[in-house]
Amino acid sequence: xxxxxxxxxxxxxxxxxxxxxxxxxxxxxxxxxxxxxxxxxxxxxxxxxxxxxxxxxxxxxxxxxxxxxxxxxxxxxxxxxxxxxxxxxxxxxxxxxxxxxxxxxxxxxxxxxxxxxxxxxxxxxxxxxxxxxxxxxxxxxxxxxxxxxxxxxxxxxxxxxxxxxxxxxxxxxxxxxxxxxxxxxxxxxxxxxxxxxxxxxxxxxxxxxxxxxxxxxxxxxxxxxxxxxxxxxxxxxxxxxxxxxxxxxxxxxxxxxxxxxxxxxxxxxxxxxxxxxxxxxxxxxxxxxxxxxxxxxxxxxxxxxxxxxxxxxxxxxxxxxxxxxxxxxxxxxxxxxxxxxxxxxxxxxxxxxxxxxxxxxxxxxxxxxxxxxxxxxxxxxxxxxxxxxxxxxxxxxxxxxxxxxxxxxxxxxxxxxxxxxxxxxxxxxxxxxxxxxxxxxxxxxxxxx
Amino acid sequence: xxxxxxxxxxxxxxxxxxxxxxxxxxxxxxxxxxxxxxxxxxxxxxxxxxxxxxxxxxxxxxxxxxxxxxxxxxxxxxxxxxxxxxxxxxxxxxxxxxxxxxxxxxxxxxxxxxxxxxxxxxxxxxxxxxxxxxxxxxxxxxxxxxxxxxxxxxxxxxxxxxxxxxxxxxxxxxxxxxxxxxxxxxxxxxxxxxxxxxxxxxxxxxxxxxxxxxxxxxxxxxxxxxxxxxxxxxxxxxxxxxxxxxxxxxxxxxxxxxxxxxxxxxxxxxxxxxxxxxxxxxxxxxxxxxxxxxxxxxxxxxxxxxxxxxxxxxxxxxxxxxxxxxxxxxxxxxxxxxxxxxxxxxxxxxxxxxxxxxxxxxxxxxxxxxxxxxxxxxxxxxx
Numbered sequence: 159x160x161x162x163x164x165x166x167x168x169x170x171x172x173x174x175x176x177x178x179x180x181x182x183x184x185x186x187x188x189x190x191x192x193x194x195x196x197x198x199x200x201x202x203x204x205x206x207x208x209x210x211x212x213x214x215x216x217x218x219x220x221x222x223x224x225x226x227x228x229x230x231x232x233x234x235x236x237x238x239x240x241x242x243x244x245x246x247x248x249x250x251x252x253x254x255x256x257x258x259x260x261x262x263x264x265x266x267x268x269x270x271x272x273x274x275x276x277x278x279x280x281x282x283x284x285x286x287x288x289x290x291x292x293x294x295x296x297x298x299x300x301x302x303x304x305x306x307x308x309x310x311x312x313x314x315x316x317x318x319x320x321x322x323x324x325x326x327x328x329x330x331x332x333x334x335x336x337x338x339x340x341x342x343x344x345x346x347x348x349x350x351x352x353x354x355x356x357x358x359x360x361x362x363x364x365x366x367x368x369x370x371x372x373x374x375x376x377x378x379x380x381x382x383x384x385x386x387x388x389x390x391x392x393x394x395x396x397x398x399x400x401x402x403x404x405x406x407x408x409x410x411x412x413x414x415x416x417x418x419x420x421x422x423x424x425x426x427x428x429x430x431x432x433x434x435x436x437x438x439x440x441x442x443x444x445x446x447x448x449x450x451x452x453x454x455x456x457x458x459x460x461x462x463x464x465x466x467x468x469x470x471x472x473x474x475x476x477x478x479x480x481x482x483x484x485x486x487x488x489x490x491x492x493x494x495x496x497x498x499x500x501x502x503x504x505x506x507x508x509x510x511x512x513x514x515x516x517x518x519x520x521x522x523x524x525x526x527x528x529x530x531x532x533x534x535x536x537x538x539x540x541x542x543x544x545x546x547x548x549x550x551x552x553x554x555x556x557x558x559x560x561x562x563x564x565x566x567x568x569x570x571x572x573x574x575x576x577x578x579x580x581x582x583x584x585x586x587x588x589x590x591x592x593x594x595x596x597x598x599x600x601x602x603x604x605x606x607x
Numbered sequence: 608x609x610x611x612x613x614x615x616x617x618x619x620x621x622x623x624x625x626x627x628x629x630x631x632x633x634x635x636x637x638x639x640x641x642x643x644x645x646x647x648x649x650x651x652x653x654x655x656x657x658x659x660x661x662x663x664x665x666x667x668x669x670x671x672x673x674x675x676x677x678x679x680x681x682x683x684x685x686x687x688x689x690x691x692x693x694x695x696x697x698x699x700x701x702x703x704x705x706x707x708x709x710x711x712x713x714x715x716x717x718x719x720x721x722x723x724x725x726x727x728x729x730x731x732x733x734x735x736x737x738x739x740x741x742x743x744x745x746x747x748x749x750x751x752x753x754x755x756x757x758x759x760x761x762x763x764x765x766x767x768x769x770x771x772x773x774x775x776x777x778x779x780x781x782x783x784x785x786x787x788x789x790x791x792x793x794x795x796x797x798x799x800x801x802x803x804x805x806x807x808x809x810x811x812x813x814x815x816x817x818x819x820x821x822x823x824x825x826x827x828x829x830x831x832x833x834x835x836x837x838x839x840x841x842x843x844x845x846x847x848x849x850x851x852x853x854x855x856x857x858x859x860x861x862x863x864x865x866x867x868x869x870x871x872x873x874x875x876x877x878x879x880x881x882x883x884x885x886x887x888x889x890x891x892x893x894x895x896x897x898x899x900x901x902x903x904x905x906x907x908x909x910x911x912x913x914x915x916x917x918x919x920x921x922x923x924x925x926x927x928x929x930x931x932x933x934x935x936x937x938x939x940x941x942x943x944x945x946x947x948x949x950x951x952x953x954x955x956x957x958x959x960x961x962x963x964x965x966x967x968x969x970x971x972x973x974x975x976x977x978x979x980x981x982x983x984x985x986x987x988x989x990x
Binding site: 501533535 | 641642643649651652655663664775777778865869925968971972976983
């Protein structure tokens with residue numbers, strides 16, 4: 159009998175616009191790498207506008223960790239190094255030449271290589287930034303030994319892509335990737351699966367890993383929950399984590415010797431006319447994706463999911479860590495006495511609106527804040543959607559007053575901003591909790607390094 | 608509604624800082640957001656938000672107070688006519704009660720909201736919705752015969768000293784409505800205790816004693832039936848007499864997820880436990896009251912449902928809520944029975960536990976921190 163970790167606290171937000179399990183090709187000539195996707199990275203650019211690059215050519219490195227390279231996902235020409243306010247480097251845009259030329263990093267069986275050789279290959283190819291570490295959710299430091307590596311094979315966020323579908327038929331690549339990961343730690347590689355939803359043999363038959371079964375509503379797919387329930391992070395511990403598609407990229411690097419940035423993304427959301435899956439490359443422009451595929455009216459395009467993704471422009475680019483694009487209506491309208499209506503069509507975690515009568519309904523939720531900012535009044539609510547043994551409100555308050563001892567005591571090392579997304583969603587006082595936690599994490603990292 | 612929206616958009620710039628009525632910015636904002644949920648959108652983080660906001664939350668609490676309020680209005684009339692030995696139709700009772708209670712509600716809201724608006728204005732804040740609840744709670748815990756100026760003074764005291772000096776809604780330590788009542792109790796005891804005040808304009812020589820007053824003086828034989836006490840056909844504060852109506856309110860609070868079931872249940876548990884202890888002890892008549900009757904007498908149920916569950920002044924941690932609630936119930940009955948000066952304990956018990964709530968939370972938080980440290984120690988010992 160397999161042991162299943164059952165998560166009871168949480169909330170599945172029923173949104174319209176789930177991607178149908180159809181795979182299409184997305185052709186685009188425009189790609190970009192966004193240095194702002196990486197927490198704590200201060201980019202130093204290695205190329206100029208007009209330079210020709212191949213897939214795997216270094217574009218920039220981190221000033222505070224010169225070893226780690228960020229490379230081009232596609233061969234072509236650097237058309238723009240785009241800077242935003244205060245000269246912050248926002249995007250390095252590449253126009254693909256369609257030649258698909260790669261830098262050759264040499265194929266090898268990871269099981270015959272030493273840890274250093276594997277690390278070197280991952281860094282040179284530019285795949286390394288896929289591997290992130292807890293605490294702080296930053297790119298892993300290759301010269302520190304993690305106590306475990308987590309690969310979470312299901313995502314419970316609203317409209318999240320189904321990795322069973324994406325990974326289907328790629329068992330060999332996936333296993334090669336896992337073999338490489340196994341060399342990177344003295345501890346265990348954890349493969350976290352859903353006790354019912356995960357049915358793919360690719361995951362369930364994986365070797366060289368410990369398979370952990372989970373069940374329950376969102377956030378049961380969050381890696382923080384997986385880490386906390388298997389082997390929690392204590393002060394001084396380092397745990398690495400990455401996405402199943404990144405494991406495939408690692409597999410391809412060792413089997414084929416190239417940085418192949420191809421991935422599958424789900425196009426989702428109520429404003430998408432035909433939400434399906436697309437084969438594409440990391441950092442693709444969403445322009446072609448959304449062309450003639452959106453409903454009328456103002457929309458918000460989000461790289462990632464609605465709870466923790468980033469707002470992008472209609473000609474913006476897919477984020478480095480994102481596997482989905484979501485389009486929802488923009489909520490910039492007034493609603494007459496909206497707070498007092500019966501609310502049959504207004505989704506709420508509480509039963510404050512009559513929408514509780516229809517449990518199976520799916521919603522077209524917009525970006526309206528639905529209220530004004532207030533002090534924390536409703537206590538004891540956040541705990542209902544927060545399955546970790548952490549006091550969410552108290553940790554938030556510790557972050558707000560920059561009390562680093564209290565933050566440490568209350569478990570800041572164990573969380574990421576996405577863990578507070580549901581608390582933020584249900585919050586009656588409309589506080590931006592994820593930003594507060596991110597600031598807390600950044601402060602803590604500065605103070606402890 | 609488009610015309611209204613257009614008109615608001617037209618006059619809005621005048622109320623912006625720097626505009627002709629810039630100093631009334633918060634007031635304008637309060638009315639605008641009352642009429643229209645604003646068009647503010649999320650920027651990052653969670654792009655979608657729950658439809659619930661503070662206005663909805665607070666109006667649900669006000670809605671939950673409607674059953675005891677409506678019953679209370681009727682009961683004010685019923686008790687009045689009963690003191691004259693008359694039985695009047697439902698509407699007559701209700702209209703008499705309305706004439707007594709409505710002015711109290713109006714005075715409470717007008718005084719409190721005026722102060723709230725002034726504070727919001729001077730702090731350049733949005734007006735908080737907290738007073739929507741306090742403004743209704745205050746009339747419900749007043750005797751029907753309370754002079755209106757006392758309502759105004761105690762409301763002002765509660766809003767200023769009980770809430771605004773701490774920073775407003777969400778920051779206060781003591782429950783504002785109970786602060787109003789405690790102020791009256793200590794400043795004008797003759798108007799909020801004894802047997803003169805619980806029935807509006809009662810007949811001369813008619814005893815207006817509440818069940819608690821009877822019990823405290825040892826006249827258990829004079830107690831109304833448990834049926835009358837549960838359904839509230841007894842003299843008492845406007846909203847607190849009918850346990851049945853209060854339970855309907857409790858159901859609304861718990862069902863909508865606005866009130867804390869943890870606190871509610873543990874207050875009742877604490878009260879029952881203390882009642883049982885007194886039954887075992889039974890030194891005097893008051894202690895002999897069957898333990899379960901305590902929860903249908905006086906302000907116990909009202910305090911448990913509408914006062915103790917205030918999320919701001921109660922303990923904020925889940926474990927803390929259990930401890931807080933249990934002690935409120937326990938102390939409520941303890942003070943009620945052993946305090947010789949005043950035969951009710953809920954007000955003092957809740958205010959006392961409001962003060963101790965942060966301490967309870969402190970130990971719950973410490974326990975969480977210690978659990979984490981222990982885990983660290985266990986791991987380091989192993990390796």
